[in-house]
Amino acid sequence: MTDLTSVPKTDPTDIYRHRDALYGSDMLITALKGLDFFSWMARGPQTIESICEHYGFQARPVDVMTTYFVASGWLQREGDGLSLTETAREHFVEGSPWFIGPYFPPCKDRPIASDLLELLKTGEPASFASRDDHDDWHKAMETEAFAKEFTAMMDCRGVLLAQALAKNLDLSGCKRLLDIAGGSGVYACSLAAHFPSLKATVLEKEPVDRIAAGAIADRGFSERVDTVVSDILEQPLPGGYDTHLYSNVLHDWDVDRVKALLIASAEALESGGLMIVHDMFLNAEKSGPLHVAEYSVLLMHVTQGRCYSEKEIADWAGETGFRFVDNVPSSACRSALVFEKI
Numbered sequence: 001m002t003d004l005t006s007v008p009k010t011d012p013t014d015i016y017r018h019r020d021a022l023y024g025s026d027m028l029i030t031a032l033k034g035l036d037f038f039s040w041m042a043r044g045p046q047t048i049e050s051i052c053e054h055y056g057f058q059a060r061p062v063d064v065m066t067t068y069f070v071a072s073g074w075l076q077r078e079g080d081g082l083s084l085t086e087t088a089r090e091h092f093v094e095g096s097p098w099f100i101g102p103y104f105p106p107c108k109d110r111p112i113a114s115d116l117l118e119l120l121k122t123g124e125p126a127s128f129a130s131r132d133d134h135d136d137w138h139k140a141m142e143t144e145a146f147a148k149e150f151t152a153m154m155d156c157r158g159v160l161l162a163q164a165l166a167k168n169l170d171l172s173g174c175k176r177l178l179d180i181a182g183g184s185g186v187y188a189c190s191l192a193a194h195f196p197s198l199k200a201t202v203l204e205k206e207p208v209d210r211i212a213a214g215a216i217a218d219r220g221f222s223e224r225v226d227t228v229v230s231d232i233l234e235q236p237l238p239g240g241y242d243t244h245l246y247s248n249v250l251h252d253w254d255v256d257r258v259k260a261l262l263i264a265s266a267e268a269l270e271s272g273g274l275m276i277v278h279d280m281f282l283n284a285e286k287s288g289p290l291h292v293a294e295y296s297v298l299l300m301h302v303t304q305g306r307c308y309s310e311k312e313i314a315d316w317a318g319e320t321g322f323r324f325v326d327n328v329p330s331s332a333c334r335s336a337l338v339f340e341k342i
Contacts, residue, residue, distance in 0.1 A: 002159050004190040004219070005166075012160065016332040020280075021294035023301055026112040027068055034107040034117045038074070038084060038092035045083040058123030060254065064300040064307075065120070067286050071293035077285065115301060126301055138252075138304070144207050151211050154248070155184035161247075162190035164331035165278055169338070171195045171243065174274065178203055178241040180261075181232055181249045184215040187278075188225045188245075200225045201241070203232065232261060237268040244269060247278040248334075250313070251296075252303040258313075262320040269341040275322055278336040282309040291333045313337055 031037035035055065046054075048062050066082055069075040074088040090098045107113040115126035128140055128150075140146040171177070171191060177200040179188040188200035202212045202225065209227045216225050228238060237244070244265045250258045265275050280292045286309055296307035314324050314337060322339035329335045 004159070004163055004186070004193040007163060007167075008160065013332045016157075017291050017294070020291060020298065020333075023112055023116070023297045024068060024072075024294040026110050027065055027116055027297045028072075029104050029110055029113040030107060030116040030120070031065065031069070032092060032101055033104055034113065036094060036101075038088050039094045041075070041082070041084050042089060042093045045078075045081040047080045047082065051082075055120070057120045060123055060306060061116070061120045061300055064296050067282065068293040068297055070286070071288040071290040077287060112301065116297075119301065125303055128302055141205070141208065147207050148211055151184050151208055151215075155186050155215065158184065158186035158190075158247075161278075161330050161332065161334055162187045163194075164329070165247070165334075165336055166190050166194035168328040168330065169276070169336065171198060171274075174198055174243045176200070176241045177243040177245060178237065178268075179245045179247070180237065180265075181252075182245070182247070183208065183212065185212040185219075185221075185225055185227070186215070187247045189216060189219050189221045191245075192221055192224045198224075201238075202227045203230050203237070205229065205231050232264070233257065237264045239268050241268070241273070242270070243274045243276065245276045245278065247276075249279075250277060251279055251299050251305045251307055253305045257304070258308070259316050259320070262317055262322070266321040266341060271341055273341040274325070275317070275339045275341065276336050277313055277317075277339070278330060278334060279313075280307050280334050281313070281337070282307055284309055284311040289333065310337060314339075 048059060048066060051057060051062050052059055066075055070077050074085055074092065075082050076085050090096055091100045093099065094101060107117055119126055141150060172195065175197065177188065177191060177198055179200055179202045182188055182202035182204060185202040188202050192198050192200050204212055204227060206229055209229045213227045216222055250261065280295055282292050292307050300306050317339045321342050323342055325338040325340050327335055327337055
């Protein structure tokens with residue numbers, strides 16, 4: 001198995017972006033070919049609320065779509081108002097001599113674009129990768145075959161991200177870490193590898209808990225990393241831990257569930273306990289970075305969540321009884337927000 005403290009010789013961030021940005025172009029096709037969105041926006045400034053009202057759309061996907069367009073330089077944001085940039089006005093508005101609409105394929109030729117068009121209306125996630133034989137990601141994870149496939153996908157990414165996170169965190173004073181919805185356990189194992197006094201538990205639903213236990217054993221960490229079965233949406237978090245880790249977890253859920261998870265951590269941690277939120281974060285203005293806005297489109301398609309801004313997470317954590325401690329980088333445009341229970 002890979003040494004969980006090792007570092008690659010080269011920076012794969014640009015490679016990761018190819019994966020993270022896969023659905024961005026389909027979001028543009030949906031707006032341009034399925035909605036003629038930019039021609040409608042040429043009538044004057046709008047808000048997320050007025051866009052939802054005009055099209056009969058849901059707020060979460062419209063938030064993701066417009067954030068992606070702002071980060072791409074096609075919309076500009078002033079307060080709650082959204083308006084076209086000159087680039088969009090020249091190239092995306094029908095009637096302009098530079099209109100590029102005919103160059104793009106129709107939505108019906110792009111399964112992801114068709115899914116996004118429907119998702120804007122319903123707000124409900126589509127099946128994973130637009131597969132005909134699967135439910136949405138959350139339901140599909142209850143089946144053994146898909147859970148193995150998806151956990152392996154996240155594990156190969158985690159080998160890179162977990163060591164980078166561990167090298168930038170200071171967990172020298174921590175004894176027991178709860179890796180919440182921790183997948184294969186690669187983060188728990190990597191943190192244990194970097195901090196010899198740390199023991200960790202991976203909290204997962206069935207059947208992922210069994211997959212995690214096997215991966216932990218294969219890595220040789222069974223004596224210091226174990227698993228516990230629980231549903232984070234239905235059951236309280238177990239006590240007895242001084243550190244909670246949410247790595248690439250909160251982005252799977254809507255705002256109400258994110259807040260509920262932060263409350264669950266606040267209730268389970270003692271004063272002085274740490275909560276680490278490792279993810280890709282938008283800036284406070286939600287105008288970028290573009291890499292994060294692109295990834296948010298993918299998340300919006302397959303999960304009930306999106307990418308959140310650092311400010312959103314910090315504000316919600318503050319309301320729950322945490323104080324912000326630090327922002328530490330990991331890799332591939334990810335970072336971790338560290339909070340202390342007051």
